[in-house]
Amino acid sequence: MRNYAIGIDIGTTSTKVVLFDEKGAAVAHHSKNYPLLSEEAGAAEQKPDEIYEAVNESLRETVRKSGDLAERIGFISFSTAMHSLIAVDAEGKPLTNSITWADIRSEPYVAAYKSDYGGDAVELYKRTGVPQHPMTPLFKLQWLKNERPDIFKKAEKFVGIKDYILFRWFNEWKTDHASAAATGLWNLRTKTWDEEALKLADVTPEKLPDLQPTTYYWENLSDILAKKxxxxxxxxVVIGxxxxxxxxxxxxxxxxxDVAVTIGTxxxxxxxxxSPILDTEGRSFCYPLTENHWVSGGPVNNGGIAFQWIHDLLQKEDESVAYEKLSKDAEQIQPGAEGLVFxxxxxxxxxxxxxxxAKASFLGLTLRHNQNHMVRAVLEGAILNLFSVYSLIKSQVGKSEVKIFATGGFTNSSLWKQILADVFQTKVSIPEHTESSCLGAVLLGRFAIGETKKLEEAPVETKQYEEIIPNPDYKNVYKDLFQLYQSLSDTMQTQYKALHDFQNKHKKESGE
Structure with missing residues (x-):
């Protein structure tokens, strides 16, 4: 019986492939890393063929590790990082690297659009569900047209990294609705490419992959894929x-x-x-999972990278400093870090x-504060930032009782997990398995091929969760701290452009 399945997750820094049994338990896996290239200011690119080979290797090795179970694999299903853009020629060969979500070179085009179009920017958001930001291929295309005009003219199509891999396997240009939504070019009401967005990007539907629901699948492997x-x-193969x-x-x-919180880098x-949930001011995203399941919220740039920064800064003074020690020492400090806000x-x-x-800042520093206060403030700041995103959608969720599920590297810090529960004043459930996107791809795949009639009924092993209980004594502290955080963030927002301009000006003057 073919009741085993493979989930493939094409991430920003690695591809992970996991084999799951019929109950959702992982039984074999393999992953392959690849570099993020930044050859000029603001660039964040990857080589498409390196990722293609990483997917092939990880898939082949997972199948090898599965042994006799390989005969019981019924399907493969995909997950992918969002917002990538690759220009390809008529033969499907890349003319550019894969420009990732982290690439911010299109920032001037975002600023110009918001300045020139005003209210139209909100209307565009209402149609696409995507805030205007350099991460989106909509503005990457504007940048490419103006900064790399020869490539833009030569390009036969503009695709994402998953689209490219599937093309290499099946010789067809197809993209799923969720990946299309992340481009900023897809209309969530009509489920087609948005005409106004296409005009802004100066592309036609023919320049983009064919649209498919996330449940679309190929009945058989191609000869290339079977061999590899x-x-x-x-x-x-489910498009995912x-x-x-x-x-x-x-x-x-x-x-x-239900709320999912992920904190990695x-x-x-x-x-x-x-149904779609949209913020009136366009500050949260809304992407489809299926036609009847929509996921709303927001991505933040600064999660574990903030903890890494403070760790590396302090380690310069003391090489014995470890993440575990920093987290443990910061537990000595009371919630609110004695008024130090990060x-x-x-x-x-x-x-x-x-x-x-936007720039980071410590506010409220006094002679009383030491490095433990600073570490706690950093951990609290990351959670308060996520809570501010949640506040945008909370009123539209329509439920008084909320369940929080948390994953990511931050779960290695007992303090950070407790701060999450205390700020949200809600029990936090942390599943023991960590490959949630791979498992999600497989659960969607079971629904897609008809093994389950409802997505919620997808068979999953009874999950084991670590549960973090909020401390009610800290409810008012964090309520007050969040209000202060919001006020300070709003005040500082008026100064970010001036800080940015000053930094750039004096970098140039110093020859950097």
Missing amino acids: SGLDSSVK ATDGPLSNLGVGAISPG SGAIRTTST LPYLTGERAPLWDAQ
């Missing part, structure tokens, strides 16, 4: 969706009102609904500011 994977040609919505499914945050907070915008910010020029 070692799988039987009768295995199906994007990593954020699939992570919600993988951790069990699929019912209306960056972070995100997402909630599920049966705005965590070290790498600009997506939600809720959508400002690539």
Whole structure:
């Protein structure tokens, strides 16, 4: 019986492939890393063929590790990082690297659009569900047209990284609705490419892959894929969706009102609904998982990277400093860090500011504060930032009781997990498995090929969760701290452009 399935997650820094049994337990896996290239200011690119080979190797090795179980694999299903853009020629060969979500070179085009179009920017958001930001291919296309005009003219199509891999396997240009939504070019009401967005990007539908629902699948492997994977040609391939919505499914945050929090290097907070949820000011995203499941929320640039920054800074003074020790020592400090507030915008910010020029800051420093206060303030700042994103969608969720499911590297810090529960004043459930996007892809795949009639009924092993209980004594402290955080963030927002301009001016003057 073919009741085993493979989930493939094409991430920003690595591809992970996991084999799951019929109950959702992982039984074999393999991953392959690849570099993020930054050959000029603001660039964040990857080589498409390196990722293609990483997918092939990880798939082949997972199949090899599965042994006799390979005969029981029924399908492959995909998850992918969002917002990538590759220009390809008529033969499907890349004319550019894969320009990732982290690339901010299109920031001037975003600023010009917001300045020139005003209210139209909100209308565009209402149609696409995507805030205007350099991460989106909509503005990457504007940058490419103006900064690399020869490539823009030569390009036969503009595609994402998953589209490219599937083309290499099946010789067809197809993209799923979730990946299309992340481009900023897809209309969430009509489920077609948005005419006004296409005009802004100066592309036609023919320049983009054919649209498919996330449940679309190929009945058989291509000869190329069968050879590279070692799988039987009768295995199906489900096109799947994007990593954020699939992570919600993988951790069990699929019912209306459920909230998934992920903090790795960056972070995100997402909630599920049966219809699109939009912010009136365009500060949160809304992407499809299926036609009846929508995931709303926001990505943040500054999650674990903020902890890494403070760790590396302190380690210069003391090489014995470890993450575990920093976290443990910061537990000595009371919630609120004695009024020390950290705005965590070290790498600009997506939600809720959508400002690539935003800067981080400590506010409230006094002689009483030491490095333990600073570490606690950094951890609190990252959570307060996520809570500010949640506040945008909370009123629209429509449920008084919220379930929070959390994943990511931050779960290695007992203090950070407790801060999350205390700020949200809600029990936090942390699943023992970590490959939530791969599992989500497989659960979507079972629904797609008809093994389950409802997505919520997808068979999953009874999940084991670590549960973090909020301390009610800290409710008012964090309520007051959040109000202060919001006020300080709003005040500082008026100064980010001036800081950004000053930094750039004096970098040039010093020859950097």
